[in-house]
Amino acid sequence: EALEKNGYDHFMLKEIHEQPTTIYDAMRGRISSKENRVTLRGLEEYANRFVRANRIIIVACGTSYHSGLIGEYLIEDLARIPVEVEYASEFRYRNPILNERDIVIALSQSGETADTLAALELAKSKGAMIYGIVNSVGSSIARLTDAGSYIHAGPEIGVASTKAFTGQVTVLTLLALSMAQKLSTISSTTFHTLTAELERIPEKVKECLQADEHIRYIAKEIKHHHNALYLGRGYNFPVALEGALKLKEISYIHAEGYPAAEMKHGPIALIDETMPVIVTATNRSAYEKIISNVQEVLARKGVVIAVVPKGETAISSMAHHVIEIPNTEEQLSPLLSVIPLQLLSYHIAVELGRNVDQPRNLAKSVTVE
Numbered sequence: 001e002a003l004e005k006n007g008y009d010h011f012m013l014k015e016i017h018e019q020p021t022t023i024y025d026a027m028r029g030r031i032s033s034k035e036n037r038v039t040l041r042g043l044e045e046y047a048n049r050f051v052r053a054n055r056i057i058i059v060a061c062g063t064s065y066h067s068g069l070i071g072e073y074l075i076e077d078l079a080r081i082p083v084e085v086e087y088a089s090e091f092r093y094r095n096p097i098l099n100e101r102d103i104v105i106a107l108s109q110s111g112e113t114a115d116t117l118a119a120l121e122l123a124k125s126k127g128a129m130i131y132g133i134v135n136s137v138g139s140s141i142a143r144l145t146d147a148g149s150y151i152h153a154g155p156e157i158g159v160a161s162t163k164a165f166t167g168q169v170t171v172l173t174l175l176a177l178s179m180a181q182k183l184s185t186i187s188s189t190t191f192h193t194l195t196a197e198l199e200r201i202p203e204k205v206k207e208c209l210q211a212d213e214h215i216r217y218i219a220k221e222i223k224h225h226h227n228a229l230y231l232g233r234g235y236n237f238p239v240a241l242e243g244a245l246k247l248k249e250i251s252y253i254h255a256e257g258y259p260a261a262e263m264k265h266g267p268i269a270l271i272d273e274t275m276p277v278i279v280t281a282t283n284r285s286a287y288e289k290i291i292s293n294v295q296e297v298l299a300r301k302g303v304v305i306a307v308v309p310k311g312e313t314a315i316s317s318m319a320h321h322v323i324e325i326p327n328t329e330e331q332l333s334p335l336l337s338v339i340p341l342q343l344l345s346y347h348i349a350v351e352l353g354r355n356v357d358q359p360r361n362l363a364k365s366v367t368v369e
């Protein structure tokens with residue numbers, strides 16, 4: 001086992017550090033900014049169905065559900081097709097409206113999650129086309145779907161998903177870009193900008209990982225708190241949800257993710273000096289609004305940990321702790337901003353002496369209802 005951990009203390013840490021490679025592997029052979037091209041074989045096979053789709057429904061559980069939410073932002077933003085994201089367990093039991101013009105995409109690391117599998121069976125029986133974005137090759141979901149794209153992240157051992165999340169987001173980005181190109185909803189300049197930047201993401205993830213020691217220090221500072229709030233807007237809202245889930249899963253600290261602007265509709269009542277608030281503020285849009293959200297937290301003595309793009313000053317000068325990440329296009333920012341949140345929960349869990357790779361009560365893949 002020590003050998004498999006490759007010198008890291010835990011599988012989770014190893015998998016976090018693998019992400020420059022696994023993100024690269026998720027796009028290898030599928031993207032060329034030079035040729036202005038993105039090709040996903042599964043999508044090409046069913047290109048007609050994709051360009052004629054009325055609607056895309058993404059079904060998933062856990063961390064995969066969060067990458068699905070990012071997929072919604074990406075596909076609607078770039079390809080202008082309406083997207084709904086649903087917990088597989090809710091979707092399958094609520095008599096959903098579905099027809100042949102709908103495409104149901106399942107996101108699953110294991111490809112074996114019972115609720116996701118059952119949701120797909122239901123969608124198939126109603127005539128929808130079903131597509132899988134899966135890590136485990138030959139898994140049940142991969143076999144059931146009409147077509148799909150593997151994320152090629154390699155085996156993920158840590159129960160808390162990390163590299164599968166960024167692999168899913170990478171493939172969803174490719175899918176959105178390819179659909180946008182086919183539907184002519186993207187200019188060739190924007191397409192080029194995004195593909196060229198996506199190719200640079202693995203290097204930028206490497207840069208994010210350099211904050212490891214600094215994040216360990218922050219973890220020591222906040223580990224004794226019993227609650228945490230994660231805030232983000234737009235593309236970084238699902239990242240806030242994922243950051244909170246990571247913390248809950250492995251440190252057993254209660255955490256919630258919220259769209260920053262919703263804070264005033266409830267969570268603000270909880271904020272005092274015992275509440276760390278982790279704000280991801282990499283958005284160019286709504287930036288001023290995030291600044292005022294941070295001010296609201298500080299006015300109530302909340303402890304602010306800010307994830308900001310390099311060179312940012314307004315929030316950095318106010319926050320208690322600052323984690324800098326490289327600048328990137330807003331649509332690609334989750335691939336960078338999630339990295340410090342993964343590291344933060346990892347270090348808090350280690351500090352608290354938790355069983356990081358096998359947290360209590362959780363399973364890597366939930367094959368029963």
Ligand code: G6P
Nearest residue numbers: 062063064108109110113161363
């Ligand atoms: C379990 C795992 C999570 C995972 C979820 C969905 O709860 O502990 O890490 O996100 O299942 O799994 P899947 O394999 O379908 O992505």
